[in-house]
Amino acid sequence: MKAVRIHEDGGPEVLRYEDAPDPSPGPGEVLVQLRAASLNHLDLWIRMGLPSVLKPRILGADGAGVLANGERVVINPGLEHADGRITVVGEHMDGTHAELVAVPSENVYPIPDDLSFEDAAAFPLVFETAYRMLVTKAALEAGEWILIWGIGGGVGTAAFQIAKALGAQTIVTSSSDAKLERARGLGAAAVVNHDSGDVVEAVMEATEGRGADVVVEHVGEATWQRSLQAARQAGRIVVCGATTGPNPPAALHRIWWKQLTIYGSTMGTKADFEGAYELVTSGRAKPIVDRVFPLADARAAHEYLESGAQFGKVVLSIP
Numbered sequence: 001m002k003a004v005r006i007h008e009d010g011g012p013e014v015l016r017y018e019d020a021p022d023p024s025p026g027p028g029e030v031l032v033q034l035r036a037a038s039l040n041h042l043d044l045w046i047r048m049g050l051p052s053v054l055k056p057r058i059l060g061a062d063g064a065g066v067l068a069n070g071e072r073v074v075i076n077p078g079l080e081h082a083d084g085r086i087t088v089v090g091e092h093m094d095g096t097h098a099e100l101v102a103v104p105s106e107n108v109y110p111i112p113d114d115l116s117f118e119d120a121a122a123f124p125l126v127f128e129t130a131y132r133m134l135v136t137k138a139a140l141e142a143g144e145w146i147l148i149w150g151i152g153g154g155v156g157t158a159a160f161q162i163a164k165a166l167g168a169q170t171i172v173t174s175s176s177d178a179k180l181e182r183a184r185g186l187g188a189a190a191v192v193n194h195d196s197g198d199v200v201e202a203v204m205e206a207t208e209g210r211g212a213d214v215v216v217e218h219v220g221e222a223t224w225q226r227s228l229q230a231a232r233q234a235g236r237i238v239v240c241g242a243t244t245g246p247n248p249p250a251a252l253h254r255i256w257w258k259q260l261t262i263y264g265s266t267m268g269t270k271a272d273f274e275g276a277y278e279l280v281t282s283g284r285a286k287p288i289v290d291r292v293f294p295l296a297d298a299r300a301a302h303e304y305l306e307s308g309a310q311f312g313k314v315v316l317s318i319p
Contacts, residue, residue: 003098004298004316005056009049012302017295020058023094023102030105032073034065036121037096037295039305039314040154041243046091047302053091059298061089063096064111064120065318073108074120075101076273078128086267088125096121097298099318106270112281120280122287122313123158125267127276130158132268133216133238134166135275142167144213147203147230149194149223152179152311155240157288159216160188162276165285168214171206173199179311194223203230211235221245228254238263288312295319 003020025031043059061077075096077089089095089103111120134140146163150156151172163170164187172183173194180191192202203212211232217223220242228251231237237260242248255262268276279285290312293301298316305314 001099002295003058003094004060004295005058006047007056009047012047012299012306014047015059015299015302017298020056020098023100025102028104028106029102030067030108032063032065032067032075032101032103032108034063034096034099034101034318036065036117036292036318037063037098037316038121038125039301039316040125041305042088042091042125043097044302044306050091057090058094058096058098058101059090060095060097060316061091062121062124063089063101064117067108072111072113072117072120074111074124074277075103076107076109076128076270076277077125078267078269078273079104079107080270086269088267097295097316099295109277115281118289118292118315118317119287122289122315123276123280124273126154126158126313127162127280127285127287128268128273129155129240129266130162130216131276131279132272133240133263133265134159134162134214136268136272137263137265138214138236138238140166140168140214143169145169145171145189145203145207145210145232146214146216147171147173147199147212147227148216149173149219149227151183151188151191152176152308154313155218156216157312160186161285161288162279165279169206171203171212182311199223199226200229207232214238216240218242219244221248224248225251228258228260231258231260234259234261236261236263238265240265289315291315292317
């Protein structure tokens with residue numbers, strides 16, 4: 001089969017579109033003929049060097065395709081183990097940036113005919129992550145205000161779509177005015193440029209001085225102080241990453257004065273995936289696909305994702 005593999009760490013130049021052995025399904029596994037797969041920042045981190053990744057490695061956590069019987073399916077990229085660990089397709093085993101992948105049968109789910117392979121491949125990892133953050137951890141409710149940093153990225157955009165589906169009021173940020181206008185057109189209640197505007201002031205204005213009920217924090221050092229300030233009294237902050245640095249000024253006094261609850265969250269369980277899956281397949285939440293590249297052009301897709309220009313997911317089509 002054709003696949004995109006890495007044999008060494010580095011930039012997009014280390015990606016090889018090449019022949020690789022066809023996977024052989026083991027006990028309890030099925031073979032999926034892939035039609036689309038999406039990129040995540042996880043793929044960039046693996047490519048640049050995660051010590052736990054054996055090489056050569058086929059990248060890709062998210063994928064959609066067909067089984068031998070012709071059934072259209074999407075893959076849950078989280079592999080749950082008896083000891084409670086969750087490993088990820090494309091990180092701890094070969095992934096979906098290929099023509100074929102073998103995965104446990106319990107990790108494939110049917111997709112409705114009105115959902116394209118590209119849309120199906122665009123939601124699993126980021127929607128599962130965002131669902132765990134918003135629903136399982138923060139217990140977001142209809143009518144609540146939620147601040148989402150960095151609209152346009154995978155997790156930020158998934159959190160936006162899920163929050164809307166749940167009936168929450170969304171405040172989104174970006175350094176791109178074009179992305180903010182796109183978000184406004186998609187139903188954001190308030191938008192603010194986090195480089196040129198005052199995020200805390202915008203949140204207070206939108207919420208009539210109360211503050212955000214929930215803050216989705218995945219940026220870290222560049223935003224943490226403002227996240228604490230923007231959260232309401234007894235608000236919730238849910239953290240899944242720190243792309244600008246993991247050691248921000250703690251400002252602990254804001255946490256106890258405001259009686260804030262801080263949740264850590266990563267990936268998700270089978271139940272989290274199924275919650276996200278129901279929102280997408282029912283049409284309540286729709287994945288946003290920014291651009292589609294052929295599998296053979298994976299290098300260009302990586303370069304585009306690294307540029308940060310996307311609004312939504314970057315997807316690979318697999319003929």
